[in-house]
Amino acid sequence: MQTNLAPEYRNTPDGLAAEAILRKCVHCGFCTATCPSYQILGDELDGPRGRIYLMKQVLEGAQPTRKTQLHLDRCLTCRNCETTCPSGVDYGHLIDIGRRLVDAKVARPAGEKALRWALKEGIPSPLFGPAMKMGQLVRPLLPTALQNKVPAPQDAGVLPERTHARKVLMLSGCAQPAMAPNINSATVRVLDAAGIQAVVAPKAGCCGAVKFHLNDQEGGKAQMRANIDAWWPWVESGQVEVIVMNVSGCGVTVKEYGHLLQDDSSYADKARRISALTRDLSELLPTITEALLESRPDLAQTVAARAPTLAFHPPCTLQHGQRLKGGIEQHLGSLGFNIRTARDEAHLCCGSAGTYSVLNPDVAYPLRDRKLGHLSELQADVIVSANIGCITHLQSGTSTPVRHWVEVLDQALR
Numbered sequence: 001m002q003t004n005l006a007p008e009y010r011n012t013p014d015g016l017a018a019e020a021i022l023r024k025c026v027h028c029g030f031c032t033a034t035c036p037s038y039q040i041l042g043d044e045l046d047g048p049r050g051r052i053y054l055m056k057q058v059l060e061g062a063q064p065t066r067k068t069q070l071h072l073d074r075c076l077t078c079r080n081c082e083t084t085c086p087s088g089v090d091y092g093h094l095i096d097i098g099r100r101l102v103d104a105k106v107a108r109p110a111g112e113k114a115l116r117w118a119l120k121e122g123i124p125s126p127l128f129g130p131a132m133k134m135g136q137l138v139r140p141l142l143p144t145a146l147q148n149k150v151p152a153p154q155d156a157g158v159l160p161e162r163t164h165a166r167k168v169l170m171l172s173g174c175a176q177p178a179m180a181p182n183i184n185s186a187t188v189r190v191l192d193a194a195g196i197q198a199v200v201a202p203k204a205g206c207c208g209a210v211k212f213h214l215n216d217q218e219g220g221k222a223q224m225r226a227n228i229d230a231w232w233p234w235v236e237s238g239q240v241e242v243i244v245m246n247v248s249g250c251g252v253t254v255k256e257y258g259h260l261l262q263d264d265s266s267y268a269d270k271a272r273r274i275s276a277l278t279r280d281l282s283e284l285l286p287t288i289t290e291a292l293l294e295s296r297p298d299l300a301q302t303v304a305a306r307a308p309t310l311a312f313h314p315p316c317t318l319q320h321g322q323r324l325k326g327g328i329e330q331h332l333g334s335l336g337f338n339i340r341t342a343r344d345e346a347h348l349c350c351g352s353a354g355t356y357s358v359l360n361p362d363v364a365y366p367l368r369d370r371k372l373g374h375l376s377e378l379q380a381d382v383i384v385s386a387n388i389g390c391i392t393h394l395q396s397g398t399s400t401p402v403r404h405w406v407e408v409l410d411q412a413l414r
Contacts, residue, residue, distance in 0.1 A: 001025040001052075006061030013263060014097050018059055021094045024087045025052055031081035031091070036349040037074050040363050045071045048081040048091055055098035064102040072099050074360055076353040077213060078316035083323070083347070092321070093259070096217070103215050119355045120214040124174040124206035124223065132178040148396035149358070156181035159188055164197040168284075169234055169243040171227070173250055174206035176388045183388065186410035187246045187281060193413050194291035196284075199240060203230040207250040212260075213354055221264075224257050228270050235277060243274065246281040246406060248387040249354060252321030254278045280322055281406060282386060285331040292335065292413070303336030303412050308381030310339040310408065313371065313394065315387035316349045328386065328405055335409070339384070342374035352393035368397050376400075384408055 001022050009015030031048040032038050038047035045054060051071055058064045072095060079092045108116070122128060135142065135150040142150060168191065172184055188198045204227045212220030234240045245251035258272035292299055312329055319325050332339045351357055351367030372394060375383055383398070384405040385391050395402040 001027065001056065003056060003060065005059055008061075009059050009101075014101065015059065018055070018094055018097045021090045022052065022056055022059075024089045025049075026087050028086065030084050030086060031089075034080045034084045034347060036076055036078060036080065036351070036367055037363055039348070040366050041074070043071075046074050048075075048089075051075060051095065051098070052089075052091070055094060055101075058098065058101055058105075064106050066106055069102050069106045069108070072102055074363060076316070076349050076351070076356050076363075078349040078353060079320040080316060080347055080349065083320045096212075099215050100217060115359070116214050116355075119358065120211045120216050120219065123210050123355070128174065129178040145361070149392065151179050151392055151395065154180055154182050156185040157189070159185055160192040162192060162197070164192070164195050166196045167199050167240045168196055169204075169231055169240045170198040170200055171204055171207060171243065171245055171247075171250055171254070172200055173247050173388070174210065176247055179392060180388055180404070182407055183246055183404045186404070186407045187244070189410050190288060190406055190413065191244075191284070193295075194284075194288040196287075198244065199234065201230040201234065207245075207247075207253045209249055209253040209354060212253070221260060224254075224261060224271070225264075225267055227254070228257070228267060228274055231274060232270060235273060240277075242279045242284075243277050244279055244281055244284065246386075246404065248280055248315045248318040248322065249389060251278060251280040252317040255322065280318065280324055280386070282318070282324060282328045282331075285327055289331045289334050299413075300334065300336035304338070305336075307337050307408070307412050309379070310337055310405075311375045311378040311380035311383045312339050312341050312405070313350060313375060313383060313385040313390060314341070314346060315385055315390045316353070318386050319347065332405065332409065335412075337408070337412075340378045340380060342371075342378065344374050345370070346374070350390050350394055352387070352389040354389055357389075357393050364393070365397075368393055372397050382408060 003019050003022050005015050005019055029049055035047045044050040054068050054071055075095055077092060077095060081091050136153045139147055139150050176183055191198045206223050208220035208223040231243060245254060255275050255278045258275035261267045261271035329339050329341060349367055350371040351364035357364035383394060383400055383402045386405060391402050391404060
């Protein structure tokens with residue numbers, strides 16, 4: 001795609017990065033066929049190709065409008081288009097640039113601005129946990145829209161006290177400890193059973209994704225730097241093997257620290273190192289599986305006889321953002337689980353997408369129901385996923401339990 005950048009963007013970091021991405025696009029439209037927002041809305045401008053045209057126009061000097069902003073907002077940033085694109089267009093990074101440039105020129109309505117502020121400041125806040133507990137106490141009295149975002153209280157169980165020579169850092173996250181604390185506890189117990197100790201750096205907090213994707217990109221980067229500072233003594237001393245993420249949305253973000261902080265002279269090298277060390281929890285499954293089967297040779301037979309049938313929903317941040325496919329199904333299968341993936345549209349987003357389901361319910365809920373329709377065909381006892389947002393969003397539309405896969409594995413081991 002030929003571009004002619006406006007003088008204000010020419011030779012700027014944003015302009016140069018966007019131009020390099022735009023030049024890869026050949027207008028083929030393959031991305032449109034796999035775009036979830038286009039599937040629901042049917043508007044060319046609500047697909048990747050249309051949004052690329054809009055961003056190109058802005059970069060070439062056209063004045064963006066509220067309509068431009070809305071079309072960019074309605075992108076779920078699922079990155080399915082990147083998996084589909086034959087030309088390697090880095091759409092995820094392009095839309096980060098486009099949203100920043102458009103928001104700098106288009107004012108948002110006061111109500112929308114307030115909601116976005118509340119989300120970006122509230123979810124990573126230390127007050128989010130107490131607020132969630134209060135919401136759980138009065139959950140039956142809440143409107144349905146709020147009930148959907150307030151899961152029932154969960155018992156986190158007991159943490160192991162053993163220490164191991166093998167250690168990994170684990171990010172607790174911001175929303176997950178309040179919404180589903182058993183996911184972190186189950187992760188610690190499963191790793192312990194495999195002879196690996198999970199260590200949490202006390203000063204590590206939100207991965208930065210919430211603020212960054214609500215266009216407080218500098219606020220998000222500040223959180224990224226804080227995490228790097230919290231982890232660095234462990235990394236520099238070589239005390240940990242890797243940094244483990246049990247939220248695929250956090251994982252894809254931390255794996256991009258090196259890109260997002262590449263122009264920060266104080267943090268660029270450290271950020272690249274952190275990204276290189278980051279692993280989704282599923283990437284440790286081969287090691288976990290081997291250790292469990294070695295210590296408990298009858299485990300697979302026991303699991304096969306007793307465990308529930310599982311329907312697996314692969315989050316977009318796992319299959320498109322991190323390009324991790326098939327590992328969870330393969331290794332849980334080796335451990336005796338009967339785990340199935342939807343025959344249709346397993347690649348398509350469930351509509352959660354971080355805060356997207358709050359800001360764009362007209363797209364998010366049809367996508368949820370579409371996803372649950374395909375999963376229900378599998379007639380499973382439990383739906384499993386790998387991202388707290390997907391789990392909460394899907395659970396709001398079904399009576400079938402929706403859990404993190406590590407919780408189901410932890411339960412089987414106990």
